[in-house]
Amino acid sequence: MTRSRIVTAAVVVIGNEILSGRTKDSNLGYLAEQLNALGVRLREARVVADVSEEIVRAVNEMRSRYDYVFTTGGIGPTHDDITSDSVAKAFGAKLVKNPEAVAILERMYEPGQLNEARLRMAHTPEGASLIQNPVSGAPGFQIENVFVLAGVPAIMRAMFDGLKHRLAGGPPVLSRTVAAFIGEGTIAKELGALQDRFPDLEIGSYPFFRQGRFGTSLVLRGTEAAMIDRAAAELGRILHGHGVEPLDTEPA
Amino acid sequence: MTRSRIVTAAVVVIGNEILSGRTKDSNLGYLAEQLNALGVRLREARVVADVSEEIVRAVNEMRSRYDYVFTTGGIGPTHDDITSDSVAKAFGAKLVKNPEAVAILERMYEPGQLNEARLRMAHTPEGASLIQNPVSGAPGFQIENVFVLAGVPAIMRAMFDGLKHRLAGGPPVLSRTVAAFIGEGTIAKELGALQDRFPDLEIGSYPFFRQGRFGTSLVLRGTEAAMIDRAAAELGRILHGHGVEPLDTEPA
Incomplete structure (x- = not known):
């Protein structure tokens, strides 16, 4: 293996x-x-x-x-x-x-x-x-x-x-979460396009509720750190395009 | 139905x-x-x-x-x-x-x-x-x-x-738990015989650990209360036969 x-x-x-x-x-x-x-x-x-x-x-x-x-x-x-x-x-x-x-x-x-x-x-x-x-x-x-x-x-x-x-494991799966106070529906189209451009990553979108506000946790998973970095940077640009800053800490 | x-x-x-x-x-x-x-x-x-x-x-x-x-x-x-x-x-x-x-x-x-x-x-x-x-x-x-x-x-x-x-439900499933400080293995044989005598009940046995001691929760499930009563009484006799009293409250 x-x-x-x-x-x-x-x-x-x-x-x-x-x-x-x-x-x-x-x-x-x-x-x-x-x-x-x-x-x-x-x-x-x-x-x-x-x-x-x-x-x-x-x-x-x-x-x-x-x-x-x-x-x-x-x-x-x-x-x-x-x-x-x-x-x-x-x-x-x-x-x-x-x-x-x-x-x-x-x-x-x-x-x-x-x-x-x-x-x-x-x-x-x-x-x-x-x-x-x-x-x-x-x-x-x-x-x-x-x-x-x-x-x-x-x-x-x-x-x-x-x-x-x-157990003989494969390459470890790396994960990065980018969370922001933005509705998933607002960025859904751009997120789908991002997933298409990064077919080797798995991009998940999960709504959350914190401090009385709805937001979205976006999870990038894959085996190549550099690829996750690039996708995370693009995700940052998408959020900025909507006037939103990523949160510093992941919501619980 | x-x-x-x-x-x-x-x-x-x-x-x-x-x-x-x-x-x-x-x-x-x-x-x-x-x-x-x-x-x-x-x-x-x-x-x-x-x-x-x-x-x-x-x-x-x-x-x-x-x-x-x-x-x-x-x-x-x-x-x-x-x-x-x-x-x-x-x-x-x-x-x-x-x-x-x-x-x-x-x-x-x-x-x-x-x-x-x-x-x-x-x-x-x-x-x-x-x-x-x-x-x-x-x-x-x-x-x-x-x-x-x-x-x-x-x-x-x-x-x-x-x-x-x-949803159109069937008859509700009733459940009774009898717990005691006794190893499951000690009463396993009698429990199996009890299950055989009550084929319409489902008798489950689950070990627990409380107050530093091992015990067993015995769960009787079925749709007829009278049948569960009879099986619970027999279970009480089995436990007494081993010098053990059922606990008053179910372990968490």
Whole structure:
């Protein structure tokens, strides 16, 4: 994988608790930020229920379409934790008791506490490699380009920290925000023309409301700093043309 | 649609800013809660980029699979706002200037401010009905079972409030949480057996950490209060069997 190739990823959030509104997902935003910093472009995310066929379908569609797939949730010891089994099915692989994972759980639990349910957490698809869990022990796993992580945010984050080095990122995506008290509609036409002149940049326009006034944050994203500089300078000229100064700080 | 039929929905979150981690989505959690309260089961959600083919694919897959589809984002006046056009494509419908929407925008802008870019916000697929935007004017729209909403949370919420009456919900989903300081793995087997005895309930198990101790929240969801009562009583007996009392308040 060369440094100039664009590297892509997708996230599959697994869990009825997200779809019922009981739990607000924060894993997607975290993974989006982290992957972006590594030069991996998150292209798509899905939230699916604790239903095996749904998980299998999402994982299979996404692992063929993107370089990396990250799943979160559903790897605990209870009946609603069906991610490992479903990922094995997606790969047509056998779900096996992973001896390394068993050893981790044996160190983690008092004698007599490592029951059959907890041993389920030591099962991975055949051929998977473990992802360490420094928070609560029970590991995640990687099989080919799919990384299976916990749903509890603190655990998911620690797992991701530990697996980062396995990812081959592309060129980091640089971002510059230019914000001003101007309506997006006022500069929309010039902004579209700017996007046409800089097809290798991604130019996003996001309205905001601050100090009782509406404004727009314009976000320039790309891999070449000089190109972003040039586009930002042109953006400054567009704003000046409307008698508006860019703000010094980005609105929250 | 009878009251006993299960009514389903999906959400499509549209926007590069979510996938880059720049913006943390809060619309999904809001829609999940609101739909749940209306007796509509949110079955799946997707986050897709500002890429027409991606939006078309997501909308078409989901509108055939679920009763309702809600999209958020991408209905502003700038070049990266391609939701309306993409939804029209998904339906094979013409994108037309909606006279009612034009009238709304004409009331909203000072003379001379309603330029070509802003008039883009008055375009909907042919045959669509408008969804009012009491916050900033520019409307969303409904075409068949697809509801196209703004991405700015305050606007999205106001739009949803205004369209709720169009939704035919199923029986409301009732939920009861029983929490205790006990490891999920300790009661996993009994919990699985309880789920088997109550196939019409959805029993979820979620670990938590409070006052320096690990515990588990057990969530019983279903449409029959009496059934939830019976399952909760059995759950109480399971916990007592392990010498544990349910907590009075649900952990945050």
